[in-house]
Amino acid sequence: MLRKTVSIVALTALIAACSGSDEGNRGRLGRLGQDDLKDIFAELHEHIAVLASDEFGGRAPATEGEALTTAYLVQQFRALGLAPGNGDSYLQPVPVTELSTDANVSLAVRGRDFNAELTFGDDMVVSTERQVESTALVDSEIVFIGYGIVAPERNWNDYAGVDVKGKTVLILVN
Structure with a gap:
């Protein structure tokens, strides 16, 4: 349940961040009807279904699921006509450090x-x-x-x- 909630919130935030903020868009968004909302939720559901599918294997870092997830997001960014935000890339590497204790200590x-x-x-x-x-x-x-x-x-x-x-x-x- 938590994973679905996080996915929905993340995707909603992504769509909100990708929508324009000029006055024309605010006016258009203010006039959304019930059918528009149904279409938006149907599209959100499609994205969530893809990202939550077994094929993506939970989307954990350093797994094939992560690679599929980032490829899917890049594909969606391109489809929306967004320009890359990190040079010519839509992605940004984030170094991760693992701290562990030897059990033989x-x-x-x-x-x-x-x-x-x-x-x-x-x-x-x-x-x-x-x-x-x-x-x-x-x-x-x-x-x-x-x-x-x-x-x-x-x-x-x-x-x-x-x-x-x-x-x-x-x-x-x-």
Whole structure:
């Protein structure tokens, strides 16, 4: 259902963006009758049926479905008489970065009276938004911060009065 809603909204926005904005068009659009609306919705339905078809395979990035989707959109832009907006192309490359954690990562916690080897997924989760090949924490002081919640509207701040600079922050993940 959400996918259909997103498709309808996206296609409606596309059509709205492609319609002219001069005074003549505003006057014409103001006089749309019931038959005009039926035609518009029928055309929208055709586009949605094509884009939502099994042939497009969900339209996920880096798949054949994405290639079919972009080719279809370019074809429709040309049919509408639109000029390319990125040099001679209707498309614009968008670099995508994936951040992932190696499931074989290990974490050893050692203290004066405590030693533990933690297993990824069962005992701990490690993540970062830094785009680095790997990270190692050696002899890093650990600061426990609960769930890491900062919610002033609830008078709740797990970081209040805690110095985390240069330390490893341990957060509960539910």
